[in-house]
Amino acid sequence: xxxxxxxxxxxxxxxxxxxxxKILDRCMSKxxxxxxxxxxxxxxxxxxxxxxxTGLKWKFTKNEDSDVKYVICNADEGEPGTFKxxxxxxxxxxxxxxxxxxxxxxxxxxxxxxxxxGEYNFLKKNLQAKIDLFNKQTIEKNFDFTIFLRSGSGxxxxxxxxxxxxxxxxxxxxxxxxxxxxxxxGYNWKPTVINNVExxxxxxxxxxLGPDKFxxxxxxxxxxxxxxxxxxxxxxxxxxxxxxxxxxxxxxxxFGDGDTKAVQVGGASGHCVPRKNFNDTIIGFEGxxxxxxxxxxxxxxxxxxxxxxxxxxxxxESCGQCTPCRVGCQxxxxxxxxxxxxxxxxxxxxxxxxLALTMKSAAKCGLGQSVxxxxxxxxxxxxxxxxx
Amino acid sequence: xxxxxxxxxxxxxxxxxxxxxxILDAAKKLNFSIPTLCYHEDLSVAGNCRVCLVEVSGARNxxxxxxxxxxxxxxxxxxxxxxxxxxxxxxxxxxxxHNADCTKCFKNGHCELQDLASAYRIGDHxxxxxxxxxxxxxxxxxxxxxxxxxxxxxxxxxxxxxxELQAVSALAVCHKGDHQRISTFLGKPMHEVVCTNCGQCIxxxxxxxxxxxxxxxxxxxxINDLGKHVVVQTAPAVRVALGExxxxxLGTRVTGKMVSALRHVGFDSVLDTDxxxxxxxxxxxxxxLRRLKKVLVDKDETVALPMxxxxxxxxxxxxxxxxxxxxxxxxTCKSPQQMFxxxxxxxxxxxxxINPKNMVVVSIMPxxxxxxESGRPEMRDSGYQDVDYVLTxxxxxxxxxxxxIDFSKLDEDGxxxxxxxxxxxxxxxxxxxxxxxxxxxxxxxxxxxxEVPFTNLNIVPVRGMEGVKEARIMxxxxxxxxSYLEGVEVSVAIAHGLSNAKKIMEAVRDGKATYHFVExxxxxxxxxxxxxxxxxxxxxxxxxxxxxxxSEDEGLIRRKSHENPEVLQIYKEFLIEPLGHKSHxxxxxxYKPRKRY
Ligand SMILES: Cc1cc2nc3c(=O)[nH]c(=O)nc-3n(C[C@H](O)[C@H](O)[C@H](O)COP(=O)(O)O)c2cc1C
Ligand code: SF4
Ligand code: SF4
Ligand code: SF4
Ligand code: SF4
Ligand code: FES
Numbered sequence: 001x002x003x004x005x006x007x008x009x010x011x012x013x014x015x016x017x018x019x020x021x022k023i024l025d026r027c028m029s030k031x032x033x034x035x036x037x038x039x040x041x042x043x044x045x046x047x048x049x050x051x052x053x054t055g056l057k058w059k060f061t062k063n064e065d066s067d068v069k070y071v072i073c074n075a076d077e078g079e080p081g082t083f084k085x086x087x088x089x090x091x092x093x094x095x096x097x098x099x100x101x102x103x104x105x106x107x108x109x110x111x112x113x114x115x116x117x118g119e120y121n122f123l124k125k126n127l128q129a130k131i132d133l134f135n136k137q138t139i140e141k142n143f144d145f146t147i148f149l150r151s152g153s154g155x156x157x158x159x160x161x162x163x164x165x166x167x168x169x170x171x172x173x174x175x176x177x178x179x180x181x182x183x184x185x186g187y188n189w190k191p192t193v194i195n196n197v198e199x200x201x202x203x204x205x206x207x208x209l210g211p212d213k214f215x216x217x218x219x220x221x222x223x224x225x226x227x228x229x230x231x232x233x234x235x236x237x238x239x240x241x242x243x244x245x246x247x248x249x250x251x252x253x254x255f256g257d258g259d260t261k262a263v264q265v266g267g268a269s270g271h272c273v274p275r276k277n278f279n280d281t282i283i284g285f286e287g288x289x290x291x292x293x294x295x296x297x298x299x300x301x302x303x304x305x306x307x308x309x310x311x312x313x314x315x316x317e318s319c320g321q322c323t324p325c326r327v328g329c330q331x332x333x334x335x336x337x338x339x340x341x342x343x344x345x346x347x348x349x350x351x352x353x354x355l356a357l358t359m360k361s362a363a364k365c366g367l368g369q370s371v372x373x374x375x376x377x378x379x380x381x382x383x384x385x386x387x388x
Numbered sequence: 389x390x391x392x393x394x395x396x397x398x399x400x401x402x403x404x405x406x407x408x409x410x411i412l413d414a415a416k417k418l419n420f421s422i423p424t425l426c427y428h429e430d431l432s433v434a435g436n437c438r439v440c441l442v443e444v445s446g447a448r449n450x451x452x453x454x455x456x457x458x459x460x461x462x463x464x465x466x467x468x469x470x471x472x473x474x475x476x477x478x479x480x481x482x483x484x485x486h487n488a489d490c491t492k493c494f495k496n497g498h499c500e501l502q503d504l505a506s507a508y509r510i511g512d513h514x515x516x517x518x519x520x521x522x523x524x525x526x527x528x529x530x531x532x533x534x535x536x537x538x539x540x541x542x543x544x545x546x547x548x549x550x551x552e553l554q555a556v557s558a559l560a561v562c563h564k565g566d567h568q569r570i571s572t573f574l575g576k577p578m579h580e581v582v583c584t585n586c587g588q589c590i591x592x593x594x595x596x597x598x599x600x601x602x603x604x605x606x607x608x609x610x611i612n613d614l615g616k617h618v619v620v621q622t623a624p625a626v627r628v629a630l631g632e633x634x635x636x637x638l639g640t641r642v643t644g645k646m647v648s649a650l651r652h653v654g655f656d657s658v659l660d661t662d663x664x665x666x667x668x669x670x671x672x673x674x675x676x677l678r679r680l681k682k683v684l685v686d687k688d689e690t691v692a693l694p695m696x697x698x699x700x701x702x703x704x705x706x707x708x709x710x711x712x713x714x715x716x717x718x719x720t721c722k723s724p725q726q727m728f729x730x731x732x733x734x735x736x737x738x739x740x741x742i743n744p745k746n747m748v749v750v751s752i753m754p755x756x757x758x759x760x761e762s763g764r765p766e767m768r769d770s771g772y773q774d775v776d777y778v779l780t781x782x783x784x785x786x787x788x789x790x791x792x793i794d795f796s797k798l799d800e801d802g803x804x805x806x807x808x809x810x811x812x813x814x815x816x817x818x819x820x821x822x823x824x825x826x827x828x829x830x831x832x833x834x835x836x837x838x839e840v841p842f843t844n845l846n847i848v849p850v851r852g853m854e855g856v857k858e859a860r861i862m863x864x865x866x867x868x869x870x871s872y873l874e875g876v877e878v879s880v881a882i883a884h885g886l887s888n889a890k891k892i893m894e895a896v897r898d899g900k901a902t903y904h905f906v907e908x909x910x911x912x913x914x915x916x917x918x919x920x921x922x923x924x925x926x927x928x929x930x931x932x933x934x935x936x937x938x939s940e941d942e943g944l945i946r947r948k949s950h951e952n953p954e955v956l957q958i959y960k961e962f963l964i965e966p967l968g969h970k971s972h973x974x975x976x977x978x979y980k981p982r983k984r985y
Pocket of ligand 3: 490502539595596597
């Protein structure tokens with residue numbers, strides 16, 4: 001497998017040579033299909049967690065026949081351990097707007113919405129002022145695209161794309177059945193591209209410097225770099241942009257405190273990697289894909305407590321509509337408590353692992369489907385800590 | 389637009405269906421049955437219970453067959469190892485948050501969750517019991533509806549019913565995660581919220597979480613009390629549905645057997661709400677004519693048109709809450725059940741020499757809202773509570789079973805007199821459009837002296853299951869007394885299901901519709917689809933019941949309310965004339981606005 005050495009880069013927050021109005025001009029001198037081809041060619045995959053190829057998403061949406069289409073920037077950033085989108089929106093919001101406008105041009109949408117996490121309301125005033133300016137400038141360019149800001153109301157599930165649409169439409173944030181996918185029926189049941197904040201920044205970078213520049217970084221399956229939110233037992237907590245495709249070992253060397261026992265890659269819904277697997281774990285879509293959260297645990301941490309926290313989080317944040325997730329989360333949580341207390345035999349953990357796999361294939365949305373990631377990886381690797 | 393055909397295989401058997409068909413429906417076509425809980429034919433698709441999972445080759449996850457459309461070349465497995473494991477897990481999970489005391493449950497034996505638990509032989513309760521003590525507190529504040537959250541599986545059928553079919557939204561999903569539940573506004577008791585008591589949610593609740601308030605024991609008590617004379621009345625729609633709960637085929641008319649069963653059960657007088665349905669037509673028909681005259685001749689602007697029917701108590705509570713400014717449009721007639729109660733404890737009691745104090749009036753209704761209605765303060769004009777207990781069709785079926793009666797083998801019997809006779813016009817009250825048809829048969833004839841100009845009296849335009857129906861009928865060559873109606877084209881509309889009623893109400897309120905007379909029934913299909921009728925319900929089931937109702941009408945010799953001999957008799961002996969003093973005292977009432985939340 002192709003691997004890279006850990007390389008910090010500075011693309012996202014770099015503001016030299018990036019006049020966003022020029023980027024827009026350059027884009028609009030191309031055809032819509034050419035823009036989409038550039039994005040496809042770059043190999044950019046979504047930075048929100050699922051890693052869907054961005055260019056393809058745009059292409060599907062462009063191909064839909066509809067007068068009304070939307071671009072939505074997912075800034076709900078609810079995944080525990082993730083705080084990069086906040087930083088991006090605070091420091092380089094114009095790059096995000098530009099990405100949205102490019103998308104609007106490429107797919108034929110006239111409206112874009114930023115769905116901002118409720119807890120980030122302190123960003124709102126500043127952001128709105130910058131949006132107003134941006135909107136004014138696009139009007140002056142005779143480019144018909146307007147950006148609006150919407151506040152979320154604090155539920156993790158509203159970051160899931162279809163729940164986000166429901167929330168924007170004024171309903172309870174419950175995920176929808178898929179199909180239909182957002183590219184066909186998203187916000188207001190119209191064709192919609194929904195992208196993560198960071199994805200949209202890379203879009204403007206690709207349009208600025210060309211797909212080849214973007215492709216220089218990363219591996220075949222994981223092009224480019226990515227912003228990581230590093231937290232936990234590290235002397236260097238914070239936000240770092242790193243080239244994709246590095247082995248976890250190198251990451252731990254750079255960020256750990258010398259006593260790292262495990263890294264939770266991808267937030268609460270990601271995988272827990274124990275020390276023995278650091279070397280053969282690649283950070284990227286070919287290895288462990290991630291929305292960018294890296295939580296580092298040293299040997300002083302109880303992995304029972306870690307798992308317990310995650311399960312409490314999911315038990316509370318499940319929207320509650322589907323059986324495998326609503327009840328499954330509670331059973332996993334109560335189950336490890338019972339094993340810990342000795343009310344159930346250690347072998348009950350095997351029943352619970354099977355249940356987690358059912359949740360993975362039977363839950364309605366990504367939340368319930370991903371609980372098995374932390375659950376089974378922590379049980380498998382730290383079984384003793386769960387039982388005793 | 390013609391639809392594309394899609395070829396797929398289910399359990400290796402090829403099948404071709406129209407695009408857009410769900411896997412569930414495609415499987416039905418091949419007679420593979422897939423269990424469902426949150427799915428209901430009358431409602432939008434939720435896809436939340438996840439018991440209908442199937443495996444689709446090549447897909448990462450299992451698919452909810454109720455929510456997944458077929459696609460070309462799809463290969464589906466409905467009973468693979470993964471499917472079985474997951475499905476069993478789902479049922480086990482549901483049971484782990486369920487207060488499964490089936491032996492004490494009203495739905496015991498009629499429960500979709502119990503059926504699944506039994507099919508999968510879930511005995512060894514793998515998972516931890518999650519039922520919270522506070523959920524075991526049952527809300528019995530409403531005289532119609534019991535809400536037991538400890539039996540709720542969160543399928544949201546009730547929520548969709550109340551929003552989509554009834555436009556009420558008395559029930560909604562609130563909170564998330566482990567706290568998610570089905571709740572009223574601010575968790576208030578059911579009797580304090582906008583609930584219309586229609587019971588449509590009960591009809592679609594797969595478990596015992598929503599049931600009717602049962603008064604079976606109270607009724608047995610009254611029957612066993614030798615000092616009481618217990619009178620029973622049976623609503624029009626009961627006779628075409630009761631059989632479903634007693635092992636008979638869908639759409640069987642069981643009027644005669646029902647009457648026998650009621651005698652066996654021990655009621656002292658077995659009478660018919662159909663009698664007061666006919667009476668309603670005379671009162672309401674005359675009220676309509678009086679309103680038309682006041683508007684057309686007296687130019688009285690205080691008189692409200694269109695006039696709305698008032699026989700559906702779910703509809704009454706809805707208009708009180710949601711459209712109270714249009715209450716003057718409501719006919720002042722009480723519902724047939726309440727006319728019956730008021731007359732039973734006056735007219736019937738006098739004629740039969742029974743002290744009304746010792747009389748207990750029981751109604752058998754397709755309806756849960758009538759339980760609420762019987763307790764309304766407006767409904768005590770006999771000097772007593774006019775109707776003492778209201779049982780649903782389902783409750784009557786239970787009593788018949790409890791009494792050990794082999795229903796299908798019963799002989800047919802006839803109602804007692806003097807409030808037991810009826811016409812076909814009364815029978816069709818049980819279906820949407822029926823009141824309108826009955827009213828037109830009488831009003832047209834009163835005004836013109838001729839029968840309605842429809843073959844065999846069947847006013848087809850007001851029949852059928854469309855949500856809103858409209859019809860017009862021209863009045864020509866009228867009798868001298870009604871010269872003011874000469875050349876008037878009477879315009880009528882019919883709505884069933886409160887979401888359809890809402891459409892009409894808004895159109896009328898906004899001046900977009902000019903009807904003279906509007907029939908509204910709270911329940912889909914009218915009373916035959918009432919909240920007290922046998923479960924399950926579906927468009928097809930309601931259609932079969934409607935067919936039974938119209939065939940009962942066709943088979944009767946008298947099919948016009950004004951030809952009911954007992955009705956003519958009561959006017960002669962007691963009421964004197966429609967809208968007269970006695971009628972005013974006993975048969976008419978007014979309603980008051982309620983809050984909108
Ligand atoms: C429970 C849940 C929460 C999510 N939260 C977020 C979020 O906060 N931000 C985000 O960008 N994507 C989130 N996603 C992923 C989105 O559904 C969607 O895939 C993403 O916004 C697409 O953008 P991308 O293709 O640019 O990654 C979440 C998904 C799930 C299942
Ligand atoms: S998986 Fe969880 S969050 Fe997603 S729809 Fe089901 S209950 Fe809601
Ligand atoms: S709702 Fe069904 S499963 Fe639950 S107790 Fe009642 S009969 Fe049993
Ligand atoms: S009885 Fe009718 S109005 Fe009341 S909650 Fe049920 S469906 Fe809604
Ligand atoms: S009350 Fe009944 S219909 Fe409503 S969600 Fe619960 S189980 Fe389903
Ligand atoms: S019946 Fe399909 S998910 Fe409930």
